[in-house]
Amino acid sequence: MAGSNLCPRPRLAAGAHGVTWSGHQRGYQSHRSRAGSSCGAGRRDGRTDGQVAQVAQSQVAVSRVPVPRVPVPGRLRQAGVPCPQASVGSTPSCSHPVPEMAQLTELHPGNYLFYDLQQTLLGSCHPEEVAIRVLTRVIGHYPHRNQLLVDCGWAALSLHGRDQAPTGCAALEGHPQLRLVGLTQEHGQVEAIDGRLDFGRFPLGSILALIPFHACATAAMHPVYYVHAGGKVVELWHPVRGW
Incomplete structure (x- = not known):
């Protein structure tokens, strides 16, 4: 995205076709950091092609997204150092743009396209704005354990979030009374949060939709994304691999 075009987040099916990751991110701690310490592409002649920073502090506060700090491009220019490109990451910052971000020429938020439980x-977003789901089937009933077995394990979801949220690695869409309590490589265990599980509501073969804690980790597990609208698959997206 261009830094000056800070528009509201588009819907999933709006037509974006890829996510670009930067392999050369440099963080900075405060307005008093030396300008040169945050340059992402310095040159021997003293010029800089651009400044790249990851505003890590914007991902610390729960339910509050701090104002991102973007002082370095302006300080470089005031010092007479050309800085034609200024790039910053962070989905929370991109989700809550501020006027100071007009100094930027680029934003590269990690999972702004999908969002997730973490966001x-x-x-950064409301639950209804999360666009990523992993579909899984019920393949086993275990009344003696009060659990369902599903065919989604950590190889399709990742273990990120296991100890960081009440829902664990994923939430079950439309079923707040259920929780994912265990993952092996290929399988997951689902149980009722309180009381006995109603197995009749979840026959073998029924489909459940998992909302992952961390979209980046989950998306990296899959070779294709099915984009749907109105109950129909309208596009297949193939992610770019490698760094």
């Missing part, structure tokens, strides 16, 4: 906890 809802950070205050």
